[in-house]
Amino acid sequence: MDTKKSNLFKKYIIKKGKWGILILVVILAALIGVRSVIYFDNKTTKIGFEDIGEFATQDAYCTELSIIDDSRDFFGVSIPFTQSKYIYSYDVIIKAGFNFGEIEWNKNDNIIEVKLPEVKVLSSEIDLDSFKVYHEKESVFNKITMAENNESMRGLKEKAEEDAIANGLLKNARTNAETVLTGFFAKEYDLDKYEIVFKDK
Known part of the structure; x- marks a missing residue:
């Protein structure tokens, strides 16, 4: 009986751990995406007329x-x-x-x-x-x-x-x-x- 409970607890922990990792990956991906957008915006310093002379x-x-x-x-x-x-x-x-x-x-x-x-x-x-x-x-x-x-x-x-x-x-x-x-x-x-x-x- 204790062994069954122990196995169920382990499965629960593993399942929760997987979800936690998945959520963490999604958050990191979102942060990287936001950072790349912000970085791109800051680098838009030339519009096209600067080299006309x-x-x-x-x-x-x-x-x-x-x-x-x-x-x-x-x-x-x-x-x-x-x-x-x-x-x-x-x-x-x-x-x-x-x-x-x-x-x-x-x-x-x-x-x-x-x-x-x-x-x-x-x-x-x-x-x-x-x-x-x-x-x-x-x-x-x-x-x-x-x-x-x-x-x-x-x-x-x-x-x-x-x-x-x-x-x-x-x-x-x-x-x-x-x-x-x-x-x-x-x-x-x-x-x-x-x-x-x-x-x-």
Whole structure:
């Protein structure tokens, strides 16, 4: 009788032990799973825009008029037949944006804070195919030099940049950058749960 009781007790202990081991394995597996998820979340530090480098987020097209007016003078008096004058125009393409590698961001609770560097003009290019001449008169006694022509072209580009900025180039570049970045974050985070806040660096 005692032997039967002893055997039953042993079976009970073994059965309980098996269940205990099984429960322990399940708990450990769950903990490992949770740890791996948390670890993965902490390692999500790159969204994809960091390696883009300089990226134009706004273009402006300006048609600029340039006048080269030159004549030789003698003691402040213009010498006849020495006036050379050109009036012409070019289209200038100005691009503004950011170096995306300089953008900083971090996530706190349900807020993603993004710090943007100063937006800047990335390039100004003259469209040579857009050249138009409105007036052309060159004196054989006073040819327009290459130096004068280059100076005129440089001034034309500078004026185009000023006009583009005055008409909202940099502001629009900033707005478009925020839209582009929001798209990148939307691929990684549910934006119904996170708010993106943009700030200046």
